Every structure is written in C-alpha cells, then in structure tokens.
Amino acid sequence: MDLRLQPRTAAGKRFVELADTHAAAAAVRSAEHDRVGTFPFEAFEAMKQSGFMTATVPEQFGGLGLNSTHDLTAGLCRLAGGDGSIAIAANMHLVFPLIMRWLQRFSKEGGDADMAEQLDGLLAVLGGGTIAMGNNTEPGTDLAHPLLEATKADGGWTLNGRKIFGTLSPIADLFLVSCRTARDDGTYASGNAFVFRGSEGQEIRDNWDALGMRASGSNDVVYKDCFVPESLFFTQGDDWGTDGPLTQVIITAGNIGLLGAFCGIAEAAREQVVEMVKTRTKAPSDRPIAERHGIQHLVAEIDVDLATIRALLERTSTVIDEVVRDGPTTEATLDLLHEVNHQCQCAKLVANRKAIDSVARALTLSGGFGYMTASPLGRLYRDVRAGPLMQPYSPNEAHEFIGRISLGLDPELS
Amino acid sequence: MDLRLQPRTAAGKRFVELADTHAAAAAVRSAEHDRVGTFPFEAFEAMKQSGFMTATVPEQFGGLGLNSTHDLTAGLCRLAGGDGSIAIAANMHLVFPLIMRWLQRFSKEGGDADMAEQLDGLLAVLGGGTIAMGNNTEPGTDLAHPLLEATKADGGWTLNGRKIFGTLSPIADLFLVSCRTARDDGTYASGNAFVFRGSEGQEIRDNWDALGMRASGSNDVVYKDCFVPESLFFTQGDDWGTDGPLTQVIITAGNIGLLGAFCGIAEAAREQVVEMVKTRTKAPSDRPIAERHGIQHLVAEIDVDLATIRALLERTSTVIDEVVRDGPTTEATLDLLHEVNHQCQCAKLVANRKAIDSVARALTLSGGFGYMTASPLGRLYRDVRAGPLMQPYSPNEAHEFIGRISLGLDPELS
C-alpha cells in the first residue's frame, strides 16, 4: 500500500511518472552537485526534453495540462526524493503557469477579456519552453514590500535594486521582478516587471553558497539601470504592501509544491534508514538492529510524522484546488483566500517541522554513519532545513498570521 | 469556509445534520450528566427516534444506509461537540452494522452464502432498533486475549468472567462478548457470544465513575454461569490471540469514529475560547485580549493542531473506506490490513495527543476561568483525556505496533 500522495488526474499521473524518472536520474549526481555547489543543468535539460517542465501549461499551448496543486505536490515529492534542490527550483517555474491559468479564469469570469488574452500569450510562451521565475526576495524587507525601485523612463521603466534567493536563476529565461515606484506624495505603488534573461542592467550572479539546497542556483540578481519597456511592466496602482486575493493565491500556490519537496526529502531519508536498520547487525547478538525496541520506536515516530505531513498536504492542496481552481470566482474573496492561506500556513508549519524531525531521527537511527559525508543523510539533513526559512511565513511570523485569521483580525503583522 | 470534516455521501449529509441537532440538544444537559455521572437516556431515546442510531444499517433494513467511516467520523465529530460521552457511546453501536456489512461483503465474495444470509438477519434486527455493543475489555489482558471463559454446556455454552469499560451498557440490547474456550491440550480457542440484555447470569453494574466521559455508562458487566445457546455462539477454532483480517478491520473501524469524537471535543473547546478572548478585555488597556500576541500565538497553535487532526482523520477514514468498503476483497490480506491499521494508529496517536493539547491550550487561554467548575472547559479537558487510554493501542503500545509494521516485522507485541 503506497501511502505517498497519489496523482488524481491523467496529467498528474504522467507528471508523477516523469518525476520518478527524473528523480532516479538526478539522484546519481546529487552528491556531486551538493559538494561542489553546481547547478544541475543536465537535469533541467532532461526535464525540458521530457515535457516535465511544461507540465502545468495547458495542452493547447503544448503542455501536459496539469492543473492541480495536489498532483503538482505529489510529483514534486517524488522529484525531491532524488534531489531536493532540483525540486524546489522546478517548483519555482512549474507554479508559474498554474497561477497564470487561475488568473486567466478570474479575468474571464470578471469580464477582463484583454487580460485573459494577454495571459494566453504568456502561456504560449511558457509552452514554448521558456523558463520563468518569480524574482522577489530582498534583504531587509518582506515580500509585500519590495525595495527595488522602478522609475519612469522614456518608453518604459528603469529598475534598480538587488534580489536574493533567486532560485533557478542559472537557467531562467524570464524573471518576474516585484518592485515599487515612488509617487509624488512620497508614498509608493507596487509593480511587477518582466525581465528577459540577458537584458542590459541585469546581472545574475553565481554566488549561491549555502548550508543546503546547494544545487538550487539561488543566486543574487542585481538590477542596475535595467530598462523594461512599458509593455512588460504591470502596476494596478495599488499601494505598496497592499494585500489582495492575488497575493494570497500566489502564496498558497507557491508554498504547497515546496512542502511536497520537503516531504519527499523526509521520505527519502526514511527509506534509506529503514533499509539500513533491517540489514545492519550489532554485536553481541548480531541480530538486525530493526529488532531493537529503541529502533522500532524511532521508526514509528518517523512514520507518524510522515503520515501527518502527507495528510496535511493532501487536504491542503485539495482545498486550494477546490477554491482557486474550481470554486466560484465571485466567492473567492480576500477573506476566503485568507482562510485558504491559513490552512496552508498550518500545513507549512507542521510539514516543515515534521520533515526536519524525520530526517533528524533518520540520522539518529543511522548511528554515526549518517553523519559521515559519504552518507546522503547529511545532505538531506541540510536540505530539509531550508523549509522553515521560506517566505511567507517563517516560524518567526506564521503564528501571528494564523492566530490573527483565527480570531477574525486583519492579518497584517505588527 | 468550514474546514471541519464534511460528509461526502447523501446518507452522510443526513447523518451529520442529525448529529448537529442531537449535539445541540445534548449540550443542554451535558454539565448535569457529567456532574452526577448519569447516563443520558433521553439523548439516546431521541437518537433512536430520529433514525440516527440506525444510520449505518442498510436502507432495506430501515437504516440510513451510511456506509462510510469518513462520514461516520464527520458526524461523531459534530455529536461530540455537544457531549463527548454520547459520541463515544453512540460509536460503540454505530460501528457495529458497518462491520457486519463489510463482513457480509467479504462473505459473499468469498462464497459463504450462509454467513452472508445470517448477517442479513442480524442487520434486520439492528434495523429494527436493537442497540448493540462489543463487550470486550477485561482487566489484566489485552483485547486479543479475553480471559472470560466459555465452557460447553447442554445445547450451548456457559460464560464466566468480567468485562470492564462496557460503554453504552445502560441501554444496550445485545452484547457481543469475546471469550476463550479451553481445549483438551491446555490451550485455548477464541470465541464470541451474543448475549441479549436480561439473560440470566448477566449483571450490568451501575459502577462507572471516572475522571471524564462520565455520561458514557462504561460499566462493568459480569457474567456468572450465563448460558448462551449454540446458535448465538461463534468460534472458528482459531487459537486464542490469533491475529487476522477481521481483527484488523474491527480495530480500525472501532477507532476512527472515536477519533472523530475527540476531534469534536477539541473543536468545541476552541470555539468557546475563541469567543471568550474576542470579548474579554483586560486592564489597563481594556482592549479585547484577542489583540494580545501571546493569545494569538496560542490560538494559532490550537488551529495548527486542529488542521492536523482533521487532515489525518480525513485521509485515514478515506483509506479505510477505500480498502475495506471498496477494495477487492481478494486483496484485503492481513498484510494490507496491517498497513491500514498502521495508518490508523498513526492517526490515533497524533489526533489524541493534539486534541488533548488543544483543550489544554483553551484552558490556558481562558485564564483561570476555564478551571472553574462552572465552565464547560474542565469537562472537555477531562473527557478528551480518555482518548489515549482506548485500546488498541494506547501510547504504551502504539509505537511498537507501528514500528514493527514499518519494518516489515510481525506486529505481535513483546
């Protein structure tokens, strides 16, 4: 009985099969990429070739038509079993068309035919193989308050600022860059710019060097007088930091696949260590240590945690699909989407914590062997630790968001 | 957005509606029954009248046709919001027809037409309003090893022994009594006897007096030379303590609804305290304490735990339904059912723990007020504590069962 997340749609089944294949291939080089800190270009090349990277693009634009965060999560879980870095980098792109599709649905039903058409154009581009990423994180601020500034220029805008944690940047073709623009009254409006790789003034550094997720290419991207034509700049004139339905959709969509990745890392650690304790023996009895009660107890704790993670991912992704993909768009109010995000943040808090706990227990179960560099467990232990750092929200902030929604208060953090 | 478990079938919807109604009615007297330790006869009378108590009997025998542990769990969750004792007592009976139906399905597909027919007869009896219970627990042993002895008598068997924790005994009409019979070689075989209320030699005590679940009527039932005719005695000649698919089905079915009850208690505590902190103010600011960060943090922790419990119940009950109700009976091997039980025990361990934690946090959030007898929180705190004590398995044993299954070992405990 396979209690991992199982795909529910035909596209999902295909996606998960591909994920299994790519995971197996990636696993061969994951130790090397981790050690040296290189980006797995070859893995992404294969994922582009197989159609995996266009999975979430509608079929008419050349994709697999995957349109379910549940199935997306199921697949990323498998992929992360091979290499966690690759899974979080792939998610960065895969969730992009999904959000476009949902946005398009809301546009159509809201009567904004132009927007819906524009999004068709973008989906066609993505279906053609373009790799996209959201280039959002900056030091000294949160996601809602980008400091990178766009200033009006002739025929467009000029960007200045620095983004960090630019996962997937080594191969991304299209960067969606969040920014702010100053108004005359000293306040700011929010905006987003599409920047194509190679644009003058965009410098994609090669400086990602971290404790884990070392193959994710999460480099700094610096924008210095980087020009963006008007047609690639979007602002709805919202105040800098304004919360809205779209923000909530992006947060939930962006997080759920990541949770799948961390689940997959925990599952991989569990598999390795269960195999190990079944075969390793210990003097004086020289019986397999799996027969020892302390070992059984710890394995049970891992499996209790995995059951918890999986249940939360299954239910949360189903909720997202039901509300955002299937629900009446007229009912998708900010309040409702806050509740979806509330569920998502509960899942994130637990899944990240339990995934870390599971890998930690696997390390304990391994005796000292998992602590050696030669064992893959150390990498899993370092990779899985990235989960709680991902925004929004880290455990620094999650309780405040969750609690405020629970209590019917405005979730803006203090 | 209502994130409580939602019924999926028509019968389930009706069942949950009835549960809501009965919960509201029961809530009025729950404090009184708790204080005095009386059994809520009036609540059960109402539940019999409304058809709630025959919900899991097939429609052709007069029931609602509810045939989903998921929907059963959803309803018991609601009922427990009114009174936890009533919910666990109702589960004792409601799960009975469900198990009969599944057993019947296996009989039919296994070609045992006689058994299938017998079960039809039993379901008709239950459809007619008979209240049944499993009378299993005894001191000094586990469920697999009943000490109550059945000895061959003229035309039947004589029972001697004592059962404890006989939940629902004040109104049960039919007791399914687990027992053992001595063989000539000094070993024992397992057996089960149906005993109708009022049979000579059966003494249903009125001695249930516990920390919580005080309205559940979990009395001792003593059997002293209690005669059971051959037609009401069942044995397959299995060795005393033999594990088998039916045992595993009973364990999972018997537990999942109980978990719903404990979930419902936690949800009730959460509702009360959230309402309280939204309205209570505190000097010197005299602002609602819901605005305080410590309060928000604790409420968030409750909601994180509730999200966890619900996700585990949803997934686990779905797995039970898929395997036991819908799966190919030929594939329902002992190994597969061990895996289902593994999932169920993971859910039990977490759900019980988290339900207790949630009520405990609600108590903390209430300041000292929830500690006063006048508040219902104290009852919820005492009731919810029963969860981990319920067999199988308590936390004394659960890790060993889970771990051994995880490791592919025989789950018989040391």
Next chain:
Amino acid sequence: MDLRLQPRTAAGKRFVELADTHAAAAAVRSAEHDRVGTFPFEAFEAMKQSGFMTATVPEQFGGLGLNSTHDLTAGLCRLAGGDGSIAIAANMHLVFPLIMRWLQRFSKEGGDADMAEQLDGLLAVLGGGTIAMGNNTEPGTDLAHPLLEATKADGGWTLNGRKIFGTLSPIADLFLVSCRTARDDGTYASGNAFVFRGSEGQEIRDNWDALGMRASGSNDVVYKDCFVPESLFFTQGDDWGTDGPLTQVIITAGNIGLLGAFCGIAEAAREQVVEMVKTRTKAPSDRPIAERHGIQHLVAEIDVDLATIRALLERTSTVIDEVVRDGPTTEATLDLLHEVNHQCQCAKLVANRKAIDSVARALTLSGGFGYMTASPLGRLYRDVRAGPLMQPYSPNEAHEFIGRISLGLDPELS
C-alpha cells in the same frame, strides 16, 4: 540515591521532615476533600501546631528561621506529595515572612530604620501564629493593575472591590490587599492594605469550586466599604502599574514554592505508577508490565522530565537565594531582578509543562485504571493543571516577558 530536592540548611532539614509528616497525614483525607471540595482545616491545624506554618519566621520571633527559597521549595515538594491543595495554600502564607525578611534587609541596608522596625513587628505577629495571605488576583486585569479601589476616609481608607482565587482564605487571619487610589488628575496610585479577618465589609465567600486544587479554599473575597485605618494602609505614591524591585522579588518568591508543589504532584504520580507497573501483570505472558518496552519508554520520559524540573528548581531557587537573600542590596537593581525573574519564568514554564506531562504519562501508564475516580491519579491530573494558570505569568504571557528581557527591552507587555 534520592534525587529529590534536598534541604541545605538545618532549618530546611527540619522543615522537610515536618513536610513529610504532614504529607503523610494529609494524604489520608485528600481524596475526600477533593471530592467534596472542603478545606482541610485539620491539616492546617496540625501544621500550625508543629511549627511548620511559622517555619519562615525568624527564630527570635518563634519560627524555624527558614530563610532559603531552595529549602522552602524542597519542603513544599514533599507536602504536595500528600496533597497539592495544601501545599499551594501553605505557600501562600509561608512566603510572606520570607519576603518581609528580605524587605527588612533592604530597609536596614538602605537606612530605613523605621521600616525595618515595622517589619519586625509584623514578623512578631506572624511568629505568634497569625496566618497571612496576599489577596491580589482580580478578574479583568493583571496583578500590577488592581481595580479594587481605596478611597480616603476619616482616619483611614475604605476598600471596594472583589478579589478572586483567594487561596487559603478559609483560615487566613490577615489579608494583604492590593488596590489603587484615584488621584485628582484622573490617574491612579498603587497601594496595599492590611485587612484583619472579620473586618466589617470584608466577605470571605465559600464559593471555590474548580477542576482541581479543590481543597485550597481559593474563594472570592469581596470588599464593600471595608474600612482600613491609616496605620494599615501603605502607599509609596507609585503610579498604578509601576514595576519595581519589590514586585520582582514578590513574583519570584511567590512562584518558586508553587513550582515545588507541582513538582511534588508529579513525583507522587510517578511513584504510584511505577509501583503499579512493577506489580501488574498482563495476559498472555502474565509477566509484570514493567518488562514491556513501551512501559519502560514512558517511565523513562517521566524521569527525564522530573530530572529537568528538579534541576531547574534547584538552580532557580539558588539564584533567588544568592541574589535576594545574600547579594549586595545595592546591586539588586530592577535590571538584575528582571534577570532573576527571567530565570524564574523559564523554570516556571518548563516545570509546569513537564509536571503536567509527567502526570499525563502516569495516567497513560496506568491503562484505564488511573482514569477511574477510585484512583488518585485523576486528582493529581486535575491538580497539576493549575500550574500554568497561576500568575505571573501564564503561558499566555510568559514568552513575551522572557523574550523582552532576553533582548534587553522593557518587559512591559503589549
């Protein structure tokens, strides 16, 4: 090897011996007092007779001269092993002379001879057998902001307001009542009034009825136009809510003995259940369940927690003694006392949580038997739950206080 807290002083040794004796005597009636909710007058009579209740009064005034929070805590730990309610009620009084002595020391070294002399008078009164209590808690506010008002009257003050959780009130002779007095500018000053039992306008209700600590007599005390002569009213003109060294001393002194009581409850639960699992057997093996690994695991978890509680109590009480009793009074700044309280609140948070966890595990280990009213474990489970509710701080607020001190911020809560 007895790893419970061991007294370090001669007075402490005597105190602990007496505590052991009184605990044994109290244990006989603890179930009865708990059931009926009566105050154990006989136990307090015996404790007065033996000198236990004057233990913290200096020897020259007739006491044992106990002057160590460490030894006080050690003794209350033992007493609570017999009856937790009695221990927390006794602490209410026992800590009183201790604080007077420390205050006197600060007065003397600060050159306030009058105050030092006054305190001598008070200590003499306490040495004569007067039972004192702090009557502080009120609904809708925190300890620093009493709502009970003192208004100027001829020759003194008139008190109006209601105190709750008045532990020990059934036998207290002297109530130290925190209050506020209105100033002309609409602000308030803090004050304290000594009220002797039987003063007109003081009504000591008999309304304590709670989940646990049912024998602690924590009644409401209502003050209605209760006159207090000028000589028994103290105010230093501090603003209502002002924090200061004395407040911090009172908080730490008041809490540490309570922690001892909760430790003692946990130790009692542990003793009972260890005895039980060593002797109880279970079929089919009929071996003592102590030989089962799940049982060993849970017992280990209890002992790990008890080791943690004891270590924290030992270190924290030592710190209090070193700073408040032995340290240079000139160095006992508010900042330093905040740090002492920081340590105390860390200990409180962990000790309360771990004491609750330990009793909960004892309940689990007992199988269902500890859940029966006939078992003392249920009482221990209800009593120990009072710990986190006690102010300051409950877990609603503790993290904010601790975190702010850790970060060098003003600890005033938001």
Next chain:
Amino acid sequence: MDLRLQPRTAAGKRFVELADTHAAAAAVRSAEHDRVGTFPFEAFEAMKQSGFMTATVPEQFGGLGLNSTHDLTAGLCRLAGGDGSIAIAANMHLVFPLIMRWLQRFSKEGGDADMAEQLDGLLAVLGGGTIAMGNNTEPGTDLAHPLLEATKADGGWTLNGRKIFGTLSPIADLFLVSCRTARDDGTYASGNAFVFRGSEGQEIRDNWDALGMRASGSNDVVYKDCFVPESLFFTQGDDWGTDGPLTQVIITAGNIGLLGAFCGIAEAAREQVVEMVKTRTKAPSDRPIAERHGIQHLVAEIDVDLATIRALLERTSTVIDEVVRDGPTTEATLDLLHEVNHQCQCAKLVANRKAIDSVARALTLSGGFGYMTASPLGRLYRDVRAGPLMQPYSPNEAHEFIGRISLGLDPELS
C-alpha cells in the same frame, strides 16, 4: 547576571579563564578548519603551552589540579563557544586524568597500593604533556563489546581490529584501546591496551570527513598485528560485556564534558542571533526586528532551553562530583553508579535535544542569512547535531537504559 555555568574551585576559575582565551583564539580559524576539514594543531599547541591541556592533572604532577566535572563542564562550554570540535577533542583527553584520579582514590581506599602507584606514574606522564585518548568505538557493536582482538604473543599481546570516531587522534600520544581476548571455551574476556603513537602496526588514518565537528580529527585507527608489551596490557578477566562501577564512572565522566560543549555551541548561536535581531531592521517599519513578537517568542524559547540545559548540567555534574569524587568509595556500588548514570543520561537526552533546538531556532531567527555558508550558524547547526550520536547512549537506546533503571531492572539492553 551571567547564568552560564560558573566555576566553583580556584583551579576551575583558572581553567575557565584559559578556556575563554583559547575560545577567542580558536574562533578566528574555526570557519576555515570546518570548510577544509583540517585539524587545529595550532589551537592544541596553544592549549598545551598554556597549561589548559594538563588542567585535570594533580598539581604535584604539573597540572592545575582541576578535580570537578562541574568546573570541567563549565570550561568546555566556554571553549565550544569558540570551536565545538576543539572542545570535544579536548574533553577526550581532559577527562582521562580525572578518571585516573578517581580510580586511584578507589584503589587506595580499597587497599590496592600497587594500582594506586601505577596510576601515579600515569598521571606523571600525563602531567608531562602526553596527550591521551580512549580509542573505543567500533562499527557493528557497542562500547561494551569491542570486537578488536588481542591475542597472546611472546612478552605481550598482538592487536587486530579497527576503531572509528577516534577523536583527537591527530595529536594523541597515547591510545587506550579496548579489546577482547578469546578464551579456550569460545567465550571472551575484556581487556585494555595502552598503545603509544607510532607503535608498529598502528595506522592512524586521515579520513575524518563528516557533516560537522569537522575539526575534531575523529579518524579511523587501524591495528594490524600491533604488539603491546605485557606491562601495557590490562585485563581483570572480566567477561566480555560485563558491566561494572568503572564502566559507569567512565560513561558519566566522558559524557558530562561533552554536554558542556554542546551547551556552549547553543550559547554561541544564541549570542549571535540576539545581536543580529537587535540591529537588523525590516521594511516597511524599519524598526529592529527584536521588537516583533514572533522574534521575541523564539528568543524566549531559546532562553528557556538554555536555562534547562544549564540547570541539568549543573545538577548532574554536581551529583557526579559528590558521588565519585567525594562520596564514600565503599558506597559507590554498581547500583548507585547506575543511578548517577541515569541522571547523566536524562541530562544527555535533554541537553542534546535542547541544544539542537536552540541552534535551529537561531537559524530560523536569522531569516535566510544564517543558512548561507558565510554565516557561522550553519557550522553550529552541523556541529551541534553530533551530540545525540555520541555513545552511550544515543536516543536509540537511552530510554531503554533510563526506563530499566527507573523500574529497578537490570539495564542491559535487549
């Protein structure tokens, strides 16, 4: 108020001062040694020069005369604040003379003058600057059952086998190698051999490459036909795996200093992150993030854990000192020493877990910055994870040992 462990003896004060100095010096190169995996020869050279490495040798043999596990732990805590690898490697040697002294005390009082004299000789050697280590761990067995075999040879013994986790091996002069010798009846006796560095047949590999503690030089040491003269071989003819007082003394002494090291790592992480959150600001408010409640909550959790670790280390080291250094040797029975070890294992379980939790929270508090290789937090996170892997006991086995002692059973693990 400095709540870190404070030395109690004059030698301890000197030791802690030296530890502070060496920690500061080591911190400069800790990142480099961690990255490359090199052994910090220069740090140990300095520690030899300063007298730090001979601290536990009696003064008459040229040491500082440090004879307190409490003060040893206090010092290792400080040293680990600079470099955890150095602290655990130093402990390996520092605990050696301490155990010799205790053993000598038992010998004298037990009347074994020869042994006492021999130990004097050994202490003199150590006082002269010889660096010693216990070379015990092997794969596939526990510490009590060495597989390395000693076979009788002309004038001595020949060793064959492989030791792992040989911390400090790059500079150790003297290896105490645990082994077994075959008896004629097919059973084994335990033995210990002293092997001087450079002995023929001893190969000290340079293969330590692990997740953390990368500068500890925990290499394999292979013994191939390594001859040991009779005078350097010790066996008391005990059966292989026999438990005894000396074993228990070695376990507690060997563990307590290590716990100090892990405490020091957690303290270092705490210092860094508290400094960071006090100074880092975040848009849009641009106020220090220390003012955020989520940050305060997490910092509080760290400080609660540090308070717990310190209290347990203080109490446990005091117990060891009182029993092993100060207690009547006639009373130091195996039972008593099991109880001391029970306390030690409780402390180990909690301290390791809480130290890891604290560093993990520091990482969370740092936002993503602590995850970057440029930050020292990643190293602390990897180093601190070694704690639970250290024997005996890891969490795989600790509960069984603790629980069995708690229940009065023989602690031999199943």
